[in-house]
Amino acid sequence: MQIDPSFDTSSFMAVAAASPSSLIYTRSSSTSGGRIPGSARRTTAVVMAAGNGGGRRMPHVLTVAGSDSSAGAGIQADIKACRALGAYCSSVITAVTAQNTVGVQGVHPVPEAFVAEQLRSVLSDMAVDVVKTGMLPSVGVIKVLCRSLQEFPVKALVVDPVMVSTSGDMLAGPSTLSGYRDELFAMADIVTPNLKEASALLGGISLRTVSDMCSAAKSIHNLGPRNVLVKGGHLPDSSEATDVFFDGENYHALRGSRLNSRNTHGTGCTLASCIAAELAKGSPMLQAVRRAKTFVESALDHSKDLLIGNGPQGPLDHLFDLSSTHARTAGARSFDANDLFLYAVTDSGMNSKWGRSILDAVEASIEGGATIVQLREKEAATRDFIEAANACLGICRSHGVPLLINDRVDVALACDADGVHVGQSDMPARVARSILGPQKIIGVSCKTAAQAEEAWADGADYIGCGGVFPTTTKANNLTVGLDGFKAVCLASKLPVVAIGGISSANAGSVMEISVPSLKGVAVVSALFDRECIVTEARRLKSILMDSSSPHPKLMV
Numbered sequence: 053m054q055i056d057p058s059f060d061t062s063s064f065m066a067v068a069a070a071s072p073s074s075l076i077y078t079r080s081s082s083t084s085g086g087r088i089p090g091s092a093r094r095t096t097a098v099v100m101a102a103g104n105g106g107g108r109r110m111p112h113v114l115t116v117a118g119s120d121s122s123a124g125a126g127i128q129a130d131i132k133a134c135r136a137l138g139a140y141c142s143s144v145i146t147a148v149t150a151q152n153t154v155g156v157q158g159v160h161p162v163p164e165a166f167v168a169e170q171l172r173s174v175l176s177d178m179a180v181d182v183v184k185t186g187m188l189p190s191v192g193v194i195k196v197l198c199r200s201l202q203e204f205p206v207k208a209l210v211v212d213p214v215m216v217s218t219s220g221d222m223l224a225g226p227s228t229l230s231g232y233r234d235e236l237f238a239m240a241d242i243v244t245p246n247l248k249e250a251s252a253l254l255g256g257i258s259l260r261t262v263s264d265m266c267s268a269a270k271s272i273h274n275l276g277p278r279n280v281l282v283k284g285g286h287l288p289d290s291s292e293a294t295d296v297f298f299d300g301e302n303y304h305a306l307r308g309s310r311l312n313s314r315n316t317h318g319t320g321c322t323l324a325s326c327i328a329a330e331l332a333k334g335s336p337m338l339q340a341v342r343r344a345k346t347f348v349e350s351a352l353d354h355s356k357d358l359l360i361g362n363g364p365q366g367p368l369d370h371l372f373d374l375s376s377t378h379a380r381t382a383g384a385r386s387f388d389a390n391d392l393f394l395y396a397v398t399d400s401g402m403n404s405k406w407g408r409s410i411l412d413a414v415e416a417s418i419e420g421g422a423t424i425v426q427l428r429e430k431e432a433a434t435r436d437f438i439e440a441a442n443a444c445l446g447i448c449r450s451h452g453v454p455l456l457i458n459d460r461v462d463v464a465l466a467c468d469a470d471g472v473h474v475g476q477s478d479m480p481a482r483v484a485r486s487i488l489g490p491q492k493i494i495g496v497s498c499k500t501a502a503q504a505e506e507a508w509a510d511g512a513d514y515i516g517c518g519g520v521f522p523t524t525t526k527a528n529n530l531t532v533g534l535d536g537f538k539a540v541c542l543a544s545k546l547p548v549v550a551i552g553g554i555s556s557a558n559a560g561s562v563m564e565i566s567v568p569s570l571k572g573v574a575v576v577s578a579l580f581d582r583e584c585i586v587t588e589a590r591r592l593k594s595i596l597m598d599s600s601s602p603h604p605k606l607m608v
């Protein structure tokens with residue numbers, strides 16, 4: 053194994069010189085061969101500028117990290133994770149590693165001057181929103197990065213202080229600790245050490261409890277970053293994976309269940325990349341962290357049966373969403389399970405009671421933060437239903453909010469809605485799928501694990517599970533309770549939205565069950581049987597955001 057503990061470029065050169073066959077092919081700054089000459093560089097820039105005239109921008113993350121030949125971690129994980137969350141990911145490679153599911157067999161740091169050149173190429177051209185760092189093998193590379201960020205500022209910097217791989221191999225020497233502490237942390241919006249890294253950054257202190265993690269988060273915060281996430285995945289004697297987030301004022305204990313899986317290689321890189329992708333999309337920091345954590349939990353869950361490699365640590369399948377039934381037959385889909393977060397289900401009776409049209413009600417729910425809308429108009433004549441749906445589609449499309457139709461596949465087809473929601477006595481989901489085709493969203497009401505399994509096999513996109521609590525909105529509805537609901541969530545291969553008797557008084561308790569498949573709550577009366585829909589939607593949304601983990605504010 054060719055690993056120099058300090059990983060500075062001079063020692064790398066010595067290793068390379070002693071073993072020419074292991075040289076990496078790079079253009080040193082002293083040779084012009086292969087470099088883009090000034091005039092050609094200008095031509096390239098002009099062509100690119102011309103090509104940028106119109107079109108769609110994607111949130112853009114640049115990862116500055118090492119390459120992992122097994123593709124479970126490093127830049128390969130970062131690119132996949134960012135794409136899974138809808139961001140474009142460019143990459144500056146700081147080192148090339150030879151590794152697999154057994155461990156790390158070799159490391160080739162990229163010369164600092166060439167790291168600088170890659171940084172200039174990307175940052176000068178590509179409108180990067182967020183930079184995320186992984187393996188930074190020398191203090192020199194850290195300094196190069198700091199200089200580049202001063203020259204080309206970005207919206208946010210996410211620092212994952214990678215020092216030790218999941219297999220226990222060293223990926224950065226002790227000298228890089230001072231680089232992090234003295235140079236990079238002051239520029240960071242968030243730093244995401246695991247327990248070993250947090251301990252190393254703080255001189256080897258022992259971290260055994262959540263309270264220790266809070267103290268560590270505070271000490272690391274004192275080194276300059278605006279936020280710190282200490283990941284407790286390896287906390288001893290704990291059945292939960294609790295992370296501590298500290299923003300300089302409040303501590304948030306973000307709890308998740310610890311999943312028993314061999315395939316955990318690259319979870320740290322993935323989490324930091326997901327935070328970066330969410331920040332690039334415009335999420336506030338705590339929300340970005342929560343969404344990233346939820347994604348990692350889902351990826352871990354979906355990857356637990358994967359068999360890749362013969363070693364003890366396999367990779368995650370970041371693009372697990374692509375392998376759901378509908379995607380297998382239809383390629384990329386427009387459904388994003390995170391849209392289920394605050395699901396507004398209309399009721400014409402309630403809206404006419406309060407003297408407002410369906411359109412006004414839908415518009416107000418979206419203004420308050422609803423992320424998906426279902427038109428559930430049980431009494432409407434078909435013609436009126438189609439007319440209302442067409443009007444609502446205009447509003448929903450202009451806000452990027454999907455609109456589904458309750459029960460009526462014909463109405464959904466007539467107005468080209470985004471999909472339907474069907475129950476156990478409505479048209480079977482597999483028939484709806486064959487009529488609507490692969491691109492439309494289909495939700496199915498389920499009260500049992502068997503129904504959830506059938507919905508998945510039928511090609512549904514999500515399930516609605518309830519009644520979580522008693523409700524008067526739907527006559528004779530069976531209440532499954534929080535325990536019954538959790539059991540269905542645990543069994544479901546599809547994302548789940550909770551429904552039935554949910555309001556701002558109990559939405560927190562639903563989200564706190566913290567099962568990866570649970571994506572949000574669906575409400576009728578809590579929005580539409582209220583005087584001000586906007587106010588109620590805002591209230592619910594903020595409760596949901598605060599309670600995506602069971603104990604959001606742990607004050608110590």
Ligand SMILES: Cc1ncc(COP(=O)(O)OP(=O)(O)O)c(N)n1
Binds near residue numbers: 397473
């Ligand atoms: C999100 C969501 N979940 C469940 C239902 C209930 O559907 P269903 O069982 O078909 O009952 P009706 O809504 O048709 O009365 C739903 N509509 N939405």
Ligand SMILES: Cc1nc(C(=O)O)sc1CCOP(=O)(O)O
Binds near residue numbers: 517578
């Ligand atoms: C439409 C519907 N479906 C349910 C189910 O359990 O499947 S409960 C329900 C009504 C939900 O209304 P509210 O938010 O006012 O309780």
Ligand SMILES: [Mg+2]
Binds near residue numbers: 473474475
């Ligand atoms: Mg129905």
